[in-house]
Amino acid sequence: MIICEGxxxxxxxxxxxxxxxxxxxxxxxxxxxxxxxxxxxxxxxxAFERHTVTAVAVTDVQLCRFSRSxxxxxxxxxxxxxxxxxxxxxxxxxxxxxxxxxxxxRTAREKVVTFLLDFSSRTLLGRPEPQRLVHLPMAxxxxxxxxxxxxETVSRVLSSLVREGLITVGISRSVRFVDLPxxxxxxxxxxxxxx
Amino acid sequence: MIICEGxxxxxxxxxxxxxxxxxxxxxxxxxxxxxxxxxxxxxxxxAFERHTVTAVAVTDVQLCRFSRSxxxxxxxxxxxxxxxxxxxxxxxxxxxxxxxxxxxxRTAREKVVTFLLDFSSRTLLGRPEPQRLVHLPMAxxxxxxxxxxxxETVSRVLSSLVREGLITVGISRSVRFVDLPxxxxxxxxxxxxxx
DNA sequence: CGCTGGTTTGAACTAATTCAAACGACGTGG
DNA sequence: CCACGTCGTTTGAATTAGTTCAAACCAGCG
Numbered sequence: 539m540i541i542c543e544g545x546x547x548x549x550x551x552x553x554x555x556x557x558x559x560x561x562x563x564x565x566x567x568x569x570x571x572x573x574x575x576x577x578x579x580x581x582x583x584x585a586f587e588r589h590t591v592t593a594v595a596v597t598d599v600q601l602c603r604f605s606r607s608x609x610x611x612x613x614x615x616x617x618x619x620x621x622x623x624x625x626x627x628x629x630x631x632x633x634x635x636x637x638x639x640x641x642x643x644r645t646a647r648e649k650v651v652t653f654l655l656d657f658s659s660r661t662l663l664g665r666p667e668p669q670r671l672v673h674l675p676m677a678x679x680x681x682x683x684x685x686x687x688x689x690e691t692v693s694r695v696l697s698s699l700v701r702e703g704l705i706t707v708g709i710s711r712s713v714r715f716v717d718l719p720x721x722x723x724x725x726x727x728x729x730x731x732x733x
Numbered sequence: 734m735i736i737c738e739g740x741x742x743x744x745x746x747x748x749x750x751x752x753x754x755x756x757x758x759x760x761x762x763x764x765x766x767x768x769x770x771x772x773x774x775x776x777x778x779x780a781f782e783r784h785t786v787t788a789v790a791v792t793d794v795q796l797c798r799f800s801r802s803x804x805x806x807x808x809x810x811x812x813x814x815x816x817x818x819x820x821x822x823x824x825x826x827x828x829x830x831x832x833x834x835x836x837x838x839r840t841a842r843e844k845v846v847t848f849l850l851d852f853s854s855r856t857l858l859g860r861p862e863p864q865r866l867v868h869l870p871m872a873x874x875x876x877x878x879x880x881x882x883x884x885e886t887v888s889r890v891l892s893s894l895v896r897e898g899l900i901t902v903g904i905s906r907s908v909r910f911v912d913l914p915x916x917x918x919x920x921x922x923x924x925x926x927x928x
Numbered sequence: 929c930g931c932t933g934g935t936t937t938g939a940a941c942t943a944a945t946t947c948a949a950a951c952g953a954c955g956t957g958g
Numbered sequence: 959c960c961a962c963g964t965c966g967t968t969t970g971a972a973t974t975a976g977t978t979c980a981a982a983c984c985a986g987c988g
Binding site: 645691 | 976
Binding site: 562564565566568569570572583585586590591617620621623624625627628629630631632634635636637638639641642643644685686726 | 759761763765778781786812816819823824831832833837881921
C-alpha cells in the first residue's frame with residue numbers, strides 16, 4: 539500500500555515501473571478500483587488536503603515521489619507546470635467519465651472486452667495501433683473490482699470469449715487478441731471523440 | 734441542447750439559473766448522465782479541443798458563457814484563475830470517482846437514496862445541514878440515466894421508501910425526508926473523507 | 929509431494945430489467 | 959368547464975444478467 543484514503547496528502551507520485559491500482563472502499567468492505575496507473579502516469583492529485591483514494595501496488599513498482607512542498611517550489615519556478623497539472627487532471631476526469639459510462643450502461647461482456655483493449659493500448663507506450671498481445675499484471679479480483687463485477691463473471695466472460703475464438707489466454711495472464719475487429723465492435727463504446 | 738459531444742469546444746459555461754445535465758451516449762442509443770450542474774457550477778472544461786459531453790437543459794436555464802479566447806485573456810490577466818480551474822477540475826474528478834463507486838458497487842436502493850441526499854445538499858446554496866425537503870427538477874428518466882438504472886427501478890425504489898415511511902413525495906417532484914438518519918445510514922457510501 | 933492462492937466451472941438464486949398495462953397530471957380545444 | 963390526448967409515472971408479471979455459494983482445478987513453491 540502506497541497511500542491510504544483519508545490520510546493527509548503530502549506527495550504526488552509518478553509511476554516509472556510496474557502498475558498501481560487506485561481504490562475506493564466503503565466501511566462495509568465493498569471496494570471499487572477507480573483506475574490503474576502504468577509507467578508514465580501520475581496519481582494522488584495535490585488539490586486536496588487528504589488523499590481521496592487508496593493506492594496499492596499491483597506488481598513490484600518503482601515510483602517517483604514529489605513532496606507537496608517541493609511541488610509548490612516547482613510551481614513557483616515553472617508557471618507552465620500548473621497548466622500541465624490542469625491538463626492531467628482533465629484527462630483523468632475524461633477517463634473517469636468513460637468509466638462511468640462503462641459501469642452504468644454496458645454489459646459484463648462489453649466491460650471485459652473494453653478493459654482488455656483499453657489496457658492493451660495504454661501499456662504499449664507510444665505505439666498507436668492496438669497490440670495483438672497484452673499482459674495483464676493484475677489478478678481477476680482487480681479486474682472485477684475495476685469493472686463492478688465479480689471474479690466469477692469476469693472468468694466466465696473470458697472463457698466464453700475463448701470458446702468463441704475471439705481471444706486466447708496464455709500462461710501468466712497474457713491474452714492474445716485473435717479476432718480484433720470483432721473485439722473492437724463489441725467494445726464499441728461512447729461515440730468516439732477525437733482526443 | 735446547449736453543447737454537443739464531439740463538436741469543437743469554443744466556450745465554457747457557468748450555470749446561474751436552473752439545472753443542466755451532462756450526457757455521454759453511444760451509437761446504439763444508450764445514454765449515461767455523468768453529472769448535473771446547478772447554479773454556481775461550471776461545465777465544458779477548456780482542456781480539450783472538442784466537447785466530451787452533451788449538455789442539455791433540464792429546466793429553463795440561465796447561463797454565463799465565457800468564450801475560449803476571452804478565457805485565454807483572463808488567464809493572462811489573472812494567473813490565479815488557472816489554479817481555480819485546476820481546483821474545479823479536481824473537484825469534478827472527485828465527484829466522478831464517487832459516481833464510479835456508486836455505479837460499480839451499490840444497490841439500486843442505495844443509489845437512489847444517495848442521489849436524493851447529494852442533490853439535496855448541493856442545491857441548498859450554503860446552508861450546511863441536509864434539508865428535509867428537496868425539489869427534483871429532472872424526470873425519472875434522468876435520475877435513471879444518472880444512476881445506471883431503469884425508470885421502473887427508480888420508481889419502485891421510491892415507492893418502497895414511501896411505503897416504509899422514510900420519505901414522502903409531494904406534488905411536482907418534491908421529496909420530503911421523513912427519517913433522515915435512516916436515509917443517511919442507507920446512503921453510507923465510501924469512507925467519508927474530510928473534504 | 930502437498931499446500932496455498934488464484935482461477936474456472938456448475939447450480940441455484942436474486943436484483944434488476946423487460947414487457948405490458950393502468951394511472952394521473954397537465955394543457956388544449958371544443 | 960369538461961372531455962380528450964399526451965406524456966410522465968407507477969404497478970404488475972415474467973424474464974434474465976449477473977451474483978452467490980460450492981466444489982473442482984491448476985500452477986507455483988517450499
